[in-house]
Amino acid sequence: MAGSSESLAGQEVPLIGHLTGFIDELRARGIVVGPSSLIDAAQALEVLDLLDRRSLREGLAATLISDQMHRRVFDTVFDLWFPLGTGARTAVTDLPRTSDGEVDVEAMREMVADLLADDSADGEARLAQMVALIVDQLGRYESTRGEAYSAYQALSQVNPQTLIARIAAAMAGGDDDGGLGDRPGTEPRYRRAARARSMELRAAIEAETQRRMAGAKGRDRVADYAVPQLPENINFLSAGANDLAEIRRTIEPLARLLAAKLETRRRRSHRGSVDVRKTLRASMSTGGVPIELSHRKPRPGRPELTIICDVSGSVAGFSQFTLRLVYALRQQFSKVRVFAFVDTVDEVTDFFDRGNDDEDFGANMHRMITTARISTRDGHSDYGNMLKGFVDEYGDSLTHRGALLILGDGRTNYHDPRLDALRDLVDRARHAYWLNPEARRNWGVGDSAATEYAEVIEMFECRNATQLGRAIADLLPV
Incomplete structure (x- = not known):
């Protein structure tokens, strides 16, 4: 039996073609591999022992992936493109057997x-x-x-x-x-x-x-089901326990990138008001025509953020990851207030201000769900009752200095959606957005009132960490 690495070792052109196909597969799975990385990988093959799969794997990983969160996908694709060999490898020994010939x-x-x-x-x-x-x-x-x-x-x-x-x-x-x-x-x-x-x-x-x-x-057929999703592309609503752990590890690096992006947007977007005196003085050199406006030194302030999140079983995972991300960015805002609901809304900000690390956040999330006054009726999501209750009890917390962020799938269990209450909230806030973890094609299907809510508030599909990060970066005010 000869492995694929052995069969390619003496054929430079087929080996490079095989490497290019391998990299194309990585790109198809969402891993970004630039031309320079491809060149580095090809140069690494000149010094690596192609018969040593462990060295080959580590050498290619060092040149082709920059995010260790992508290592699991890389390893699976590597095993398919650089297998130990083909066919059975069972000719030398056998499993122990019982007296009747069955495997012991x-x-x-x-x-x-x-x-x-x-x-x-x-x-x-x-x-x-x-x-x-x-x-x-x-x-x-x-x-x-x-x-x-x-x-x-x-x-x-x-x-x-x-x-x-x-x-x-x-x-x-x-x-x-x-x-x-x-x-x-x-x-x-x-x-x-x-x-x-x-x-x-x-x-x-x-x-x-x-x-x-x-x-x-065939390799392609197996790859369709064997290669996992990148953590940032895993669907929130269908993620298993292992997938949720993978997604959780993406939050901190994503938060760092978004914090830098928000800070850059804030510096670029804030301009002070026009300084009339300086503008007129500068216009003297152009015959009194104010060709260029002078501005006062900007004094950017940090906006306020109000979050209302559905923590019912169907979308609790999505809400938790969004809260983790927003709280990792909380220094970008002057104030962050969090409200949670199942069928009744209650402020839960204090639950998340108690600890900063991952373990504390998970424990506080559990404590909030079990002790906060978020379910006082039949235990099923009721967006209409939540919206009406928020207007009555907490409506004054929304101002034109901040933003409103609603997290949930908009499934009302056939209760009154109370669009009038949502309009009131949207009118009170400077910015208002709704992040929905369901695919857009499912909005309005069954008990979903998402299409009705989307006519009142800007609603965005956020099925995975990639879409969530893009939404947070593009929508949150600076």
Whole structure:
């Protein structure tokens, strides 16, 4: 068996063409790769050992990606374009078998745990062979379109998470745990290392499954479902737990970029009023014609921001990320007030002023949802009742010095949308915008009153962090 790197090693032109195709795939996935990066990658290939996939991977990653948040996408595309090889890699050994010829799962799990505890070069090679066997013999199945492989099916047999104790015990060997436990491997350092190794096993099985599927079905077909979205392009409303963690890590760097952009806009957009005296004095040189206006020194002020966010189950994730982003930018505003609702609106500013780090923010968000007076009726979103309640209780908080930002999908559960109350709020604020996490094509469908609200207030689609960042940067007043 010869890997693709080996087959390309002696052919300079095909290798460059392969590299260009690889970079085109990265660009198609949203990773920005400029011409200079392409040149750097080609030059790196001249000095890298093409038969060493780890060096090749790290060398190309160093030249092609500038944001480590994109590393997961890069690694998946790399595995598809520079695979270990083609076909099966299971000719040397076999999984342990029972007397009736079936795979002995428990014996196999013991072998895997021992291999994961062995970090020698020989142990790594034998583990790679074991992974190939697991995918070939436990992950293979017959589909309506022929032979296929399932990472889920293989992982359900291996269950890496349950191997942590065995791996830790094998790592500890005869070492003294310092009295921290009666069993070997209970020391925290062994548990941490074992947990990391179990995650590596899961990733290796998934990568091997993708390799086998790419060989059987074609690289392009596998890429359609195997390559993940960039964190900033993940849909807020369909994100899973792992995706939400990825999105959360994009907030801080995005906030830094937006803060710089807002500050630049503020400096450029604020001009002092016309200084009549200076203008007339300058016009003496042009016969009394004021060709150029002189302005007083500007005194830019920071605007106020009022946020009303829907924290019901359907859009709570979107509201949380938007609040995280806005609070990371709060120094750009003289005052930030936050109001939350499900069917009743309540001010929750104090909940978010208590802590600044990620853990505190999440805890405060949970405390707000559980203790604030945001749901006093049937527990379903009621935008009309919220808008009417905000006008009655907090309408005076809106002034022509600030902006109103509403976060939500506009789904009223068929309650009265109270457009009159929204018009009142829009009239009170200097700027008013609505950020909707649903796709525009779904506005007005079912119980959505988004199209009606959009006739009163400027509404923008914000389905992911990219759209959210663009909206915040372009819409918030300076």
